[in-house]
Amino acid sequence: MNTNQQAKPNKKDVLIIGAGGVAQVVAHKCAMHNDVLGEIHIASRTQDKCDAIAQSVKDKGSFKQAAILHTHQVDAMDSPALIQLIQNTGVQIVINVGSSFINMTVLEACIETGVAYIDTAIHEDPRKICETPPWYNNYEWQRKQRCADNNVTAILGAGFDPGMVNAYARLGYDMMDKGSVTDIDIIDINAGSHGKYFATNFDPEINFREFTGTVYSWQDSKWQSNKMFEVKRTDDLPVVGVQNSYLSGHDEVHSLSANLDVPNIRFWMGFGEHYINVFTVLQSLGLLSEQPVMTAEGQEVIPLKVVKAVLPDPSSLAPNYTGKTCIGDKVKGTINGVHTEVFIYNISDHEDAYNEVGSQGISYTAGVPPVAAAMLIATGEWDAGKMVNIEELDAKPFINLLNKIGLPTRIKDSEGDRALAFDI
Amino acid sequence: MNTNQQAKPNKKDVLIIGAGGVAQVVAHKCAMHNDVLGEIHIASRTQDKCDAIAQSVKDKGSFKQAAILHTHQVDAMDSPALIQLIQNTGVQIVINVGSSFINMTVLEACIETGVAYIDTAIHEDPRKICETPPWYNNYEWQRKQRCADNNVTAILGAGFDPGMVNAYARLGYDMMDKGSVTDIDIIDINAGSHGKYFATNFDPEINFREFTGTVYSWQDSKWQSNKMFEVKRTDDLPVVGVQNSYLSGHDEVHSLSANLDVPNIRFWMGFGEHYINVFTVLQSLGLLSEQPVMTAEGQEVIPLKVVKAVLPDPSSLAPNYTGKTCIGDKVKGTINGVHTEVFIYNISDHEDAYNEVGSQGISYTAGVPPVAAAMLIATGEWDAGKMVNIEELDAKPFINLLNKIGLPTRIKDSEGDRALAFDI
Numbered sequence: 018m019n020t021n022q023q024a025k026p027n028k029k030d031v032l033i034i035g036a037g038g039v040a041q042v043v044a045h046k047c048a049m050h051n052d053v054l055g056e057i058h059i060a061s062r063t064q065d066k067c068d069a070i071a072q073s074v075k076d077k078g079s080f081k082q083a084a085i086l087h088t089h090q091v092d093a094m095d096s097p098a099l100i101q102l103i104q105n106t107g108v109q110i111v112i113n114v115g116s117s118f119i120n121m122t123v124l125e126a127c128i129e130t131g132v133a134y135i136d137t138a139i140h141e142d143p144r145k146i147c148e149t150p151p152w153y154n155n156y157e158w159q160r161k162q163r164c165a166d167n168n169v170t171a172i173l174g175a176g177f178d179p180g181m182v183n184a185y186a187r188l189g190y191d192m193m194d195k196g197s198v199t200d201i202d203i204i205d206i207n208a209g210s211h212g213k214y215f216a217t218n219f220d221p222e223i224n225f226r227e228f229t230g231t232v233y234s235w236q237d238s239k240w241q242s243n244k245m246f247e248v249k250r251t252d253d254l255p256v257v258g259v260q261n262s263y264l265s266g267h268d269e270v271h272s273l274s275a276n277l278d279v280p281n282i283r284f285w286m287g288f289g290e291h292y293i294n295v296f297t298v299l300q301s302l303g304l305l306s307e308q309p310v311m312t313a314e315g316q317e318v319i320p321l322k323v324v325k326a327v328l329p330d331p332s333s334l335a336p337n338y339t340g341k342t343c344i345g346d347k348v349k350g351t352i353n354g355v356h357t358e359v360f361i362y363n364i365s366d367h368e369d370a371y372n373e374v375g376s377q378g379i380s381y382t383a384g385v386p387p388v389a390a391a392m393l394i395a396t397g398e399w400d401a402g403k404m405v406n407i408e409e410l411d412a413k414p415f416i417n418l419l420n421k422i423g424l425p426t427r428i429k430d431s432e433g434d435r436a437l438a439f440d441i
Numbered sequence: 442m443n444t445n446q447q448a449k450p451n452k453k454d455v456l457i458i459g460a461g462g463v464a465q466v467v468a469h470k471c472a473m474h475n476d477v478l479g480e481i482h483i484a485s486r487t488q489d490k491c492d493a494i495a496q497s498v499k500d501k502g503s504f505k506q507a508a509i510l511h512t513h514q515v516d517a518m519d520s521p522a523l524i525q526l527i528q529n530t531g532v533q534i535v536i537n538v539g540s541s542f543i544n545m546t547v548l549e550a551c552i553e554t555g556v557a558y559i560d561t562a563i564h565e566d567p568r569k570i571c572e573t574p575p576w577y578n579n580y581e582w583q584r585k586q587r588c589a590d591n592n593v594t595a596i597l598g599a600g601f602d603p604g605m606v607n608a609y610a611r612l613g614y615d616m617m618d619k620g621s622v623t624d625i626d627i628i629d630i631n632a633g634s635h636g637k638y639f640a641t642n643f644d645p646e647i648n649f650r651e652f653t654g655t656v657y658s659w660q661d662s663k664w665q666s667n668k669m670f671e672v673k674r675t676d677d678l679p680v681v682g683v684q685n686s687y688l689s690g691h692d693e694v695h696s697l698s699a700n701l702d703v704p705n706i707r708f709w710m711g712f713g714e715h716y717i718n719v720f721t722v723l724q725s726l727g728l729l730s731e732q733p734v735m736t737a738e739g740q741e742v743i744p745l746k747v748v749k750a751v752l753p754d755p756s757s758l759a760p761n762y763t764g765k766t767c768i769g770d771k772v773k774g775t776i777n778g779v780h781t782e783v784f785i786y787n788i789s790d791h792e793d794a795y796n797e798v799g800s801q802g803i804s805y806t807a808g809v810p811p812v813a814a815a816m817l818i819a820t821g822e823w824d825a826g827k828m829v830n831i832e833e834l835d836a837k838p839f840i841n842l843l844n845k846i847g848l849p850t851r852i853k854d855s856e857g858d859r860a861l862a863f864d865i
Binding site: 314 | 646719723727730735736742746752
């Protein structure tokens, strides 16, 4: 045992929670970097889904060093069961890529056991839609003190958006003259095609919940309320070309507005006409409601769960998904007093993602960054010993690492369009 | 008792089954003609709904002769309970305007007790959509012999469509040279507006079931199959003007094709672009399916029943419904060897219907004709002593009676557009 521990002084074992499309990416990527991360475990409510991911990791030969993906069944809403699992497996990092409803029970288990916590989306109460801003105040940040007291590193929102886009915001902010940044506009365009009549790229329940409530944006240093599809912008973007996007409510606006001194922070999600039409019909009819309705037969049903049941499983889209995503931050301010706009972004390809890890591009962009965060915790660079959002950490090692492991960052400004990397 | 019977020698007491918008119309109209129909009873699964209709009939002072509407609770799928109710009340005519799923149990109770039966829509099995044509062969016509053996008058499809349009088809057919009719096109246009984002004019479950299956039409003297919204026509119609309608599957085609020697019999339903868009989205997503799906939480749900639960209750549309309906038959053939087309039709007004009986125009057009049929059974003119579809009966007294009680018929041909009535 001693020999083994000496052989991997920085290795940290990982427990992945969840077994959807993003979890599949996380599992593959953890396996590809098990020289840094050590033993990899995956647990979800459904053992079969974990086993299928383990099989996929085995089939693609993803482990860098010979190993197996350990699978477990657990109810992630059950903190004591999670604590038991963390203690039994001896993991030091938990990557939570399960449903947004389980964040607090998973975080609680991490605080209790003193292990690091990473997630990729904000906690949600299944009974509520779109709570008071800033959203992080409602659940996550209430645990800040406890994380600090227990020396627990908890990295919130470490996917792509939120996640890399927070790092992009921080980088753009730091490039500009102090206090000069007026606007951060995060733009998320999926120019890919899945070939189905209609599908969501991740859990329909979470996907629709993003759009059914109030759209909160940070403008003139205060919260502004709009409705979905009320405000539109059009950009000519690298690779994906001219694209429409709509002002949307999204996690990162709720931490960036607190952590950066910038008066306007907005999130824009790209949608085609067809998506908007289907969404509008479902929304107008009340079929996206998370509140139960009663059928004529007396059965109590949550409409949104039925819509989810009839839509394609997002993970089923991967094999036929083609095209690219472009996600990035437009940051406006001055550099040496000169007005400047930079666009820091990533282009990902659905087919490439599928070939590498068996998932589509949306899952890929969400799943690779938390693995980078875990690796930076393992190396100590991001082992903050407290709860943080991505923009509170040094973005440079994160960007550099992601350049190497699948999500290269580029920058476009008046000097041109080029790869972005840092000498540290 | 003897005295009483002498005072109303032709009176027949009526039991209305159902308590929706159509039942409300039937109740009011029966009350308005209780000099012919005698005691009026109404029964449904929900006593409260019956009581509300009784209150409405009372409030509007609809009874011609002082009386009350007797209300009862009954499960219409339970034939023995229905038999008991028929025997206890002593009614001689049952008007079935409940769900299409109950026709066979209600008919069975009428056959067993020897009372007359009237319905307005074909029987459906809730587990099946759009069975083999002709639809009447699947359930109703299998009971023809038993009705004849028991001297039971059973008038099938006695609403507007099916119902009055069958009478119109018969009249058009009889106006033309024998064997000369080539086409009967039944056109149903609702040019009214309910002011809601989306709503169906009667039970959404039944409404959508009409459009989700194969569209059967009778063309070249055989069944042809199409999909909904595949075949469109445009007509310039009286009062409602230029309107689009779509080849649809509908009950009357399935009896007219058997009872009249006409090679082409089609049913066309009017739809606006918005209706078609909403329908197409719901249908494409699988939300109109009558087959259960399983939610992620393991709840088995029939999507169509959830769509029904979120849509407005059709009876709630009545107070704000404006505009008119135009429903009629275009019949092509020769008269004295000359090619002729006649359009026999009715115009109804939503507001007028609401003011008279508290229901919207679609319920009104469906609910008045079965009351006329009941009155003609009471007077003996339609007391056939067997099972018949409307086109097998003499249309003239039916049209004349409906001219007087709320649904006037008009005819438009080369000689102009005029009221249609008959000297008998």
